[in-house]
Amino acid sequence: MNETELIAALSALSESSTNRKILVGIGDDAAAWRPSRSRLSVISTDALIEGVHFTRALGNEAIGHRAMAANLSDLAAMGARPVLCTIALGVPRDELHEGVLEMYAAGARLAREYNLTIVGGDVARSPVLMLCITVVGEVRPTRMKRRAGAKPGDLIATTGALGASRAGLDVSQGRVHLRDGLQDVALRAHCFPQPRLAMGAWLAASQSVHAMTDLSDGLSTDVLHMARSSGRRAILERVPVSSSALAAASAQGMDATEYVLAAGEDYELLVAIAPRAFRYLNSRFTKRFGSGLECVGRFEAGEGGAIVGSSGEVPLKASGWDHLRRGDSAGS
């Protein structure tokens, strides 16, 4: 039984309870329910476990920041505004509490930046360091975006170039050394990723945005996930490679496109946009955020996905993380 099968079995066990207030259940970036007529609340959980999702070499501040960023990014992907979170901490017996506080402070700092209030949690002994964060956000019912919803003909875009976080991982683990500027950019992208909350809320306000998710598992995995959720076929025509990813791939003799297709944790957003609206939307986006959307392909009728190379279309395979095989955490 692999991760997909286990999650399918777990989902099947969960679905027998039907609650008409629940609008989005298992399988999207976050779940959504309707606490009142005019509002939707959304919720998402991520567990991060030492030795699986991070090593202590990353440093306490980066561990805390990344855990919070991953959760905030799930809210961004729904177009939601952060409201509150709970944090459960597993702390090893010999752990210095100062280190735990440093980690927690970094998460709290990022939370504060986005008006996310930490309302509670849990502290328990654990064999390894463990953080489980649950975030709750709020979005107007007409604005919420899901992973499903892409239409044939929709353009696929990202909110930025990709691969810097993977390059930072390679740098931090000593696999490559980049020239000074890029080295810092890559490490910063890996240790202190910025969730795209303002971009998510802005994109969510447009009716031309049909589907949205965050790029946590790698472009190939996340595009195929959106295609499957939407019942469409994804055609990737262009992969936006960040300069640090280009340098890190070439330093290791790797193909930059392959490198980025499998590179997770950039936390840019992936959106499906009505083709007629793209140009105008992108010009407004550029004015608002100082950089444009990166058009990476389009959806068509069908299933699966392909990537257009020099020799025509080849099947697109998920080269990102299978959470149980490779260790990353699945979104809710």
Added chain:
Amino acid sequence: MNETELIAALSALSESSTNRKILVGIGDDAAAWRPSRSRLSVISTDALIEGVHFTRALGNEAIGHRAMAANLSDLAAMGARPVLCTIALGVPRDELHEGVLEMYAAGARLAREYNLTIVGGDVARSPVLMLCITVVGEVRPTRMKRRAGAKPGDLIATTGALGASRAGLDVSQGRVHLRDGLQDVALRAHCFPQPRLAMGAWLAASQSVHAMTDLSDGLSTDVLHMARSSGRRAILERVPVSSSALAAASAQGMDATEYVLAAGEDYELLVAIAPRAFRYLNSRFTKRFGSGLECVGRFEAGEGGAIVGSSGEVPLKASGWDHLRRGDSAGS
């Protein structure tokens, strides 16, 4: 730095963000916020970690049930109705997925029984089995009960006799053997505790109930916690010992009262009730639920607590679980 100091330091890091929608933050059974004018949502998180909160000897069904019960009990303590939950699972590499499904199914069964919808979660590799459940409930603003709120003169009551779960733990770990009927009762109380949701909602509807919490950490610890939160002094006059706890304590040559004061995980509710209202409230409670409230003492002005023994009042000490020292999980 002990648990209390660590939690205080973590709380201090969390409080700098002020959000007027948040009504209850860190420190109660659950946090509460106001998603709309007429409703309150409440949220609580518990992490359960193998080797700390449970051993595999408990069996998969009991592990799943207990994790869900602990979380539902936090909603009961706020007087809230369950709405939804997320479940993050940490699964060891060599774990049989069938066992994980059995555990999850038991939690899902209890969730369904109380109309709690599982809306998402996370599955990740972990060195030991780990469950982190976050529950969300709903309560009318005028009905929500907190741990704080007890007034001088209030009677302290529980929704039932205590200690059966501890007796079941002793039985399951081979420390005692009780006669057949009690053996089963104790094991059942330990493995499949029932959260007091109907009682919690019923008690929450009464304005004579001034404070409420659930008995997860032991009577002494939880009473002192309510006293401290309310700024009152607790006087315990009578400890309601369940028959299995009486048998288990006496089989081990232990004082039954001491045994119960330190016995956690019964998940009965602890309430502070206006003294004038107690008799009538208790008669209605008895009619509704088939058994009465157990009056255990009273609050008075002051701080700390005492227990009335044969030789007068002696100071009441928290003999329940300190989460970091003894391993149980703190409520949010």
